[in-house]
Amino acid sequence: MTRTAPFTFRLDARSGVPVYRQLIDQVQAGIASGKLASGEQIPTVRQVAVDLEINPNTVLRAYRELEIRGVLDTQQGTGTFISDRKVTQDDAEHDRQLEQLVSEFVARAGVGGFTVKELMDRLRERITEPEKRTK
Amino acid sequence: MTRTAPFTFRLDARSGVPVYRQLIDQVQAGIASGKLASGEQIPTVRQVAVDLEINPNTVLRAYRELEIRGVLDTQQGTGTFISDRKVTQDDAEHDRQLEQLVSEFVARAGVGGFTVKELMDRLRERITEPEKRTK
DNA sequence: GACGATGTATTAGTAGACTAGTACACTATT
DNA sequence: AATAGTGTACTAGTCTACTAATACATCGTC
DSSP, X not given: OOSOOXXXXXXXXXXOOOHHHHHHHHHXXXXXXXXXXXXXXXXXXXXXXXXXXXXXXXXXXXXXXHHHTXXXXXXXXXXXXXXXXXXXXXHHHHHHHHHHHHHHHHHHHHHHTOOHHXXXXXXXXXXXXXXXXXX | OOSOOOOOOOOOTTSOOOHHHHHHHHHHHHHHHTSSOTTOEEOOHHHHHHHHTOOHHHHHHHHHHHHHTTSEEEETTTEEEEOSGXXXXXXXXXXXXXXXXXXXXXXXXXXXXXXXXXXXXXXXXXXXXXXXXXX
Protein backbone atom coordinates (compact mmCIF):
# COMPACT_ATOMS: atom_id res chain seq x y z
CA MET A 1 0.00 0.00 0.00
CA THR A 2 1.24 3.45 -0.83
CA ARG A 3 -0.49 5.00 2.17
CA THR A 4 -2.33 3.80 5.19
CA ALA A 5 -6.03 3.21 4.75
CA PRO A 6 -8.23 5.84 6.39
CA PHE A 7 -9.90 4.99 9.64
CA THR A 8 -13.45 3.83 9.13
CA PHE A 9 -16.31 2.95 11.44
CA ARG A 10 -18.59 -0.03 11.38
CA LEU A 11 -21.93 -0.50 13.04
CA ASP A 12 -23.50 -3.62 14.42
CA ALA A 13 -27.21 -3.00 14.42
CA ARG A 14 -27.95 -6.26 16.17
CA SER A 15 -25.68 -5.71 19.13
CA GLY A 16 -28.10 -3.47 20.96
CA VAL A 17 -25.22 -1.15 21.78
CA PRO A 18 -26.06 2.51 21.14
CA VAL A 19 -24.54 3.90 17.96
CA TYR A 20 -22.71 6.74 19.67
CA ARG A 21 -21.15 4.24 22.05
CA GLN A 22 -20.00 1.99 19.27
CA LEU A 23 -18.24 4.97 17.74
CA ILE A 24 -16.57 5.82 21.04
CA ASP A 25 -15.39 2.27 21.53
CA GLN A 26 -13.95 2.05 18.04
CA VAL A 27 -11.97 5.24 18.42
CA GLN A 28 -10.53 4.13 21.73
CA ALA A 29 -9.81 0.68 20.40
CA GLY A 30 -8.10 2.27 17.41
CA ILE A 31 -5.86 4.24 19.70
CA ALA A 32 -5.13 1.28 21.93
CA SER A 33 -4.20 -0.90 18.96
CA GLY A 34 -2.04 1.77 17.36
CA LYS A 35 -4.22 2.28 14.31
CA LEU A 36 -4.83 5.85 15.35
CA ALA A 37 -1.87 8.04 16.22
CA SER A 38 -1.77 11.35 18.05
CA GLY A 39 -2.60 14.28 15.80
CA GLU A 40 -4.18 12.08 13.18
CA GLN A 41 -7.44 13.25 11.71
CA ILE A 42 -10.43 10.97 12.02
CA PRO A 43 -13.40 10.97 9.62
CA THR A 44 -15.48 14.12 9.74
CA VAL A 45 -18.82 14.26 11.47
CA ARG A 46 -20.56 14.59 8.14
CA GLN A 47 -18.56 11.88 6.45
CA VAL A 48 -19.40 9.37 9.16
CA ALA A 49 -23.02 10.45 9.14
CA VAL A 50 -23.27 9.84 5.40
CA ASP A 51 -21.36 6.57 5.39
CA LEU A 52 -23.30 5.01 8.23
CA GLU A 53 -26.57 6.70 7.30
CA ILE A 54 -27.01 8.26 10.71
CA ASN A 55 -27.53 11.78 11.96
CA PRO A 56 -24.55 14.12 12.35
CA ASN A 57 -25.60 14.73 15.91
CA THR A 58 -25.10 11.10 16.77
CA VAL A 59 -21.53 11.31 15.56
CA LEU A 60 -21.15 14.61 17.31
CA ARG A 61 -22.22 13.11 20.58
CA ALA A 62 -19.54 10.44 20.36
CA TYR A 63 -16.84 12.89 19.35
CA ARG A 64 -17.80 15.34 22.05
CA GLU A 65 -17.70 12.75 24.77
CA LEU A 66 -14.25 11.72 23.62
CA GLU A 67 -13.17 15.34 23.53
CA ILE A 68 -14.36 15.82 27.10
CA ARG A 69 -12.27 12.83 28.11
CA GLY A 70 -9.32 14.41 26.37
CA VAL A 71 -9.11 11.75 23.69
CA LEU A 72 -9.99 14.00 20.78
CA ASP A 73 -9.43 17.59 19.77
CA THR A 74 -12.10 19.19 17.64
CA GLN A 75 -11.61 22.30 15.56
CA GLN A 76 -14.75 23.76 14.15
CA GLY A 77 -14.53 24.22 10.43
CA THR A 78 -11.44 22.04 10.19
CA GLY A 79 -11.98 18.58 11.60
CA THR A 80 -11.49 16.27 14.52
CA PHE A 81 -8.14 14.86 15.56
CA ILE A 82 -6.63 12.43 18.01
CA SER A 83 -5.44 14.42 20.98
CA ASP A 84 -1.77 14.47 21.80
CA ARG A 85 -2.29 15.33 25.42
CA LYS A 86 -2.25 12.61 27.99
CA VAL A 87 -5.62 11.97 29.50
CA THR A 88 -6.02 13.73 32.80
CA GLN A 89 -9.33 12.98 34.40
CA ASP A 90 -10.50 15.11 37.23
CA ASP A 91 -10.51 13.68 40.72
CA ALA A 92 -14.27 13.56 41.10
CA GLU A 93 -14.76 11.47 38.02
CA HIS A 94 -11.86 9.25 38.98
CA ASP A 95 -13.37 8.69 42.40
CA ARG A 96 -16.78 7.98 41.00
CA GLN A 97 -15.45 5.34 38.64
CA LEU A 98 -13.44 3.77 41.40
CA GLU A 99 -16.46 3.55 43.64
CA GLN A 100 -18.49 1.95 40.88
CA LEU A 101 -15.80 -0.57 40.12
CA VAL A 102 -15.40 -1.54 43.75
CA SER A 103 -19.15 -1.81 44.25
CA GLU A 104 -19.52 -4.19 41.37
CA PHE A 105 -16.52 -6.16 42.54
CA VAL A 106 -17.87 -6.60 46.04
CA ALA A 107 -21.28 -7.54 44.73
CA ARG A 108 -19.90 -10.21 42.46
CA ALA A 109 -17.70 -11.48 45.21
CA GLY A 110 -20.73 -11.90 47.40
CA VAL A 111 -22.43 -14.01 44.79
CA GLY A 112 -19.37 -16.18 44.43
CA GLY A 113 -19.22 -16.76 48.14
CA PHE A 114 -16.05 -14.80 48.66
CA THR A 115 -15.45 -12.50 51.56
CA VAL A 116 -13.99 -9.05 51.22
CA LYS A 117 -11.08 -10.18 53.33
CA GLU A 118 -10.27 -12.95 50.87
CA LEU A 119 -10.28 -10.45 48.06
CA MET A 120 -7.96 -8.13 49.86
CA ASP A 121 -5.54 -10.90 50.70
CA ARG A 122 -5.40 -11.90 47.07
CA LEU A 123 -5.01 -8.32 45.97
CA ARG A 124 -2.13 -7.89 48.36
CA GLU A 125 -0.29 -10.64 46.51
CA ARG A 126 -0.70 -8.65 43.34
CA ILE A 127 1.24 -5.83 44.83
CA THR A 128 4.19 -7.94 45.82
CA GLU A 129 4.22 -9.78 42.49
CA PRO A 130 3.12 -7.18 40.01
CA GLU A 131 4.39 -8.94 36.89
CA LYS A 132 2.18 -11.97 37.28
CA ARG A 133 -0.75 -12.08 34.89
CA THR A 134 -3.06 -15.04 34.49
CA LYS A 135 -5.24 -13.81 31.65
CA MET B 1 -27.30 -5.77 72.17
CA THR B 2 -29.08 -8.94 73.00
CA ARG B 3 -29.45 -9.95 69.38
CA THR B 4 -28.06 -8.83 66.08
CA ALA B 5 -29.82 -5.90 64.51
CA PRO B 6 -32.01 -6.82 61.55
CA PHE B 7 -30.69 -6.13 58.11
CA THR B 8 -31.97 -2.85 56.76
CA PHE B 9 -31.73 -1.07 53.45
CA ARG B 10 -30.80 2.48 52.72
CA LEU B 11 -31.40 4.50 49.61
CA ASP B 12 -29.31 7.22 48.10
CA ALA B 13 -31.67 9.26 45.99
CA ARG B 14 -28.91 11.44 44.62
CA SER B 15 -26.71 8.66 43.36
CA GLY B 16 -28.70 8.15 40.19
CA VAL B 17 -28.48 4.41 40.72
CA PRO B 18 -31.84 2.67 40.24
CA VAL B 19 -33.54 1.69 43.49
CA TYR B 20 -33.79 -1.97 42.62
CA ARG B 21 -30.08 -2.04 41.88
CA GLN B 22 -29.21 -0.40 45.15
CA LEU B 23 -31.13 -3.14 46.92
CA ILE B 24 -29.31 -5.84 44.98
CA ASP B 25 -25.94 -4.36 45.75
CA GLN B 26 -26.69 -4.05 49.45
CA VAL B 27 -27.77 -7.65 49.76
CA GLN B 28 -24.69 -8.89 47.96
CA ALA B 29 -22.43 -6.59 49.90
CA GLY B 30 -24.08 -7.80 53.08
CA ILE B 31 -23.22 -11.36 52.21
CA ALA B 32 -19.67 -10.50 51.25
CA SER B 33 -19.07 -8.59 54.45
CA GLY B 34 -20.57 -11.30 56.61
CA LYS B 35 -23.57 -9.35 57.82
CA LEU B 36 -25.93 -11.75 56.11
CA ALA B 37 -25.55 -15.46 56.74
CA SER B 38 -26.97 -18.39 54.82
CA GLY B 39 -30.55 -19.17 55.72
CA GLU B 40 -31.07 -15.79 57.31
CA GLN B 41 -34.30 -14.02 56.51
CA ILE B 42 -34.09 -10.60 54.98
CA PRO B 43 -36.79 -7.94 55.30
CA THR B 44 -40.04 -8.79 53.57
CA VAL B 45 -41.03 -7.23 50.31
CA ARG B 46 -43.78 -5.32 52.00
CA GLN B 47 -41.63 -4.23 54.94
CA VAL B 48 -38.99 -2.78 52.66
CA ALA B 49 -41.64 -1.12 50.52
CA VAL B 50 -43.13 0.59 53.54
CA ASP B 51 -39.81 1.58 55.13
CA LEU B 52 -38.36 3.08 51.98
CA GLU B 53 -41.69 4.36 50.69
CA ILE B 54 -41.38 2.54 47.42
CA ASN B 55 -43.55 0.07 45.56
CA PRO B 56 -43.47 -3.63 46.47
CA ASN B 57 -42.73 -4.46 42.86
CA THR B 58 -39.51 -2.52 43.02
CA VAL B 59 -38.38 -4.66 45.92
CA LEU B 60 -39.68 -7.72 44.15
CA ARG B 61 -37.61 -6.98 41.12
CA ALA B 62 -34.45 -6.85 43.19
CA TYR B 63 -35.29 -10.00 45.13
CA ARG B 64 -36.22 -11.88 41.99
CA GLU B 65 -33.02 -11.02 40.22
CA LEU B 66 -31.07 -12.22 43.22
CA GLU B 67 -33.12 -15.40 43.33
CA ILE B 68 -32.36 -16.08 39.68
CA ARG B 69 -28.68 -15.72 40.47
CA GLY B 70 -29.09 -18.19 43.29
CA VAL B 71 -28.39 -15.64 45.99
CA LEU B 72 -31.83 -15.70 47.56
CA ASP B 73 -34.55 -18.23 48.16
CA THR B 74 -38.09 -16.91 48.17
CA GLN B 75 -41.04 -18.71 49.68
CA GLN B 76 -44.39 -17.23 48.89
CA GLY B 77 -46.36 -16.57 52.00
CA THR B 78 -43.33 -17.00 54.22
CA GLY B 79 -40.50 -14.70 53.30
CA THR B 80 -37.19 -14.34 51.53
CA PHE B 81 -33.97 -15.89 52.75
CA ILE B 82 -30.29 -15.95 51.95
CA SER B 83 -29.63 -19.05 49.89
CA ASP B 84 -27.46 -21.74 51.43
CA ARG B 85 -26.45 -23.45 48.21
CA LYS B 86 -23.77 -20.97 47.31
CA VAL B 87 -21.59 -21.89 50.21
CA THR B 88 -20.65 -25.43 49.30
CA GLN B 89 -17.70 -25.34 46.93
CA ASP B 90 -14.55 -27.35 47.03
CA ASP B 91 -11.48 -25.34 47.86
CA ALA B 92 -9.79 -25.70 44.49
CA GLU B 93 -12.75 -24.42 42.55
CA HIS B 94 -13.26 -21.67 45.06
CA ASP B 95 -9.67 -20.59 44.68
CA ARG B 96 -9.80 -20.70 40.92
CA GLN B 97 -12.86 -18.49 40.78
CA LEU B 98 -11.34 -16.08 43.23
CA GLU B 99 -8.22 -15.80 41.13
CA GLN B 100 -10.26 -15.16 38.02
CA LEU B 101 -12.36 -12.54 39.71
CA VAL B 102 -9.34 -10.73 41.06
CA SER B 103 -7.58 -10.90 37.71
CA GLU B 104 -10.45 -9.32 35.91
CA PHE B 105 -10.79 -6.73 38.60
CA VAL B 106 -7.15 -5.75 38.40
CA ALA B 107 -7.25 -5.67 34.62
CA ARG B 108 -10.23 -3.37 34.54
CA ALA B 109 -8.70 -1.21 37.21
CA GLY B 110 -5.58 -0.87 35.11
CA VAL B 111 -7.56 0.27 32.12
CA GLY B 112 -9.33 2.81 34.29
CA GLY B 113 -6.08 4.16 35.63
CA PHE B 114 -6.51 2.92 39.17
CA THR B 115 -3.78 1.47 41.28
CA VAL B 116 -4.17 -1.71 43.28
CA LYS B 117 -3.52 0.28 46.41
CA GLU B 118 -6.44 2.55 45.66
CA LEU B 119 -8.64 -0.47 45.25
CA MET B 120 -7.54 -1.95 48.54
CA ASP B 121 -8.07 1.29 50.41
CA ARG B 122 -11.57 1.51 49.07
CA LEU B 123 -12.25 -2.11 49.87
CA ARG B 124 -11.07 -1.58 53.41
CA GLU B 125 -13.74 1.06 53.90
CA ARG B 126 -16.31 -1.51 52.94
CA ILE B 127 -15.31 -3.64 55.88
CA THR B 128 -14.74 -1.16 58.65
CA GLU B 129 -17.37 1.47 57.85
CA PRO B 130 -19.98 -0.22 55.76
CA GLU B 131 -22.75 2.28 56.38
CA LYS B 132 -20.74 5.32 55.42
CA ARG B 133 -21.65 6.96 52.15
CA THR B 134 -19.66 9.79 50.67
CA LYS B 135 -22.15 10.86 48.02
C1' DG C 1 -61.68 -22.40 56.80
C1' DA C 2 -60.69 -17.92 58.23
C1' DC C 3 -57.33 -14.77 58.79
C1' DG C 4 -53.18 -12.24 58.28
C1' DA C 5 -48.86 -12.58 56.80
C1' DT C 6 -46.12 -13.28 52.71
C1' DG C 7 -44.78 -13.01 47.58
C1' DT C 8 -46.80 -12.23 42.59
C1' DA C 9 -49.14 -10.71 38.25
C1' DT C 10 -51.05 -7.16 35.36
C1' DT C 11 -51.21 -2.78 33.76
C1' DA C 12 -49.79 1.72 33.21
C1' DG C 13 -47.34 6.18 34.04
C1' DT C 14 -42.89 8.80 33.86
C1' DA C 15 -38.44 10.10 32.97
C1' DG C 16 -34.47 9.77 30.48
C1' DA C 17 -31.55 7.78 26.91
C1' DC C 18 -30.96 7.76 22.15
C1' DT C 19 -31.44 9.47 17.58
C1' DA C 20 -33.06 12.44 13.84
C1' DG C 21 -34.58 17.03 11.23
C1' DT C 22 -33.22 21.18 10.41
C1' DA C 23 -30.92 25.34 10.55
C1' DC C 24 -26.85 27.82 12.13
C1' DA C 25 -21.72 29.04 12.88
C1' DC C 26 -16.97 28.67 12.08
C1' DT C 27 -12.68 27.96 9.05
C1' DA C 28 -9.84 27.58 5.02
C1' DT C 29 -9.29 28.34 0.31
C1' DT C 30 -9.97 30.75 -3.70
C1' DA D 1 -16.52 37.89 -0.30
C1' DA D 2 -17.79 33.71 -2.15
C1' DT D 3 -17.77 29.04 -1.50
C1' DA D 4 -17.45 24.56 0.29
C1' DG D 5 -15.91 22.22 3.74
C1' DT D 6 -16.12 21.59 8.79
C1' DG D 7 -18.41 21.30 13.59
C1' DT D 8 -22.72 22.95 16.44
C1' DA D 9 -27.44 24.33 18.45
C1' DC D 10 -32.06 23.65 18.90
C1' DT D 11 -35.99 20.94 18.79
C1' DA D 12 -38.52 17.00 18.81
C1' DG D 13 -39.78 12.07 18.23
C1' DT D 14 -39.33 7.28 19.91
C1' DC D 15 -38.19 3.71 22.71
C1' DT D 16 -37.33 1.58 26.99
C1' DA D 17 -35.74 1.28 31.75
C1' DC D 18 -37.71 2.12 35.97
C1' DT D 19 -41.31 2.57 39.20
C1' DA D 20 -46.00 2.65 40.84
C1' DA D 21 -51.28 1.31 41.49
C1' DT D 22 -53.91 -2.21 42.17
C1' DA D 23 -55.58 -6.64 42.56
C1' DC D 24 -54.44 -11.54 43.06
C1' DA D 25 -52.18 -16.01 44.84
C1' DT D 26 -49.86 -18.68 48.30
C1' DC D 27 -48.50 -20.11 52.96
C1' DG D 28 -48.68 -20.68 58.07
C1' DT D 29 -51.46 -20.42 62.14
C1' DC D 30 -55.34 -20.45 64.79
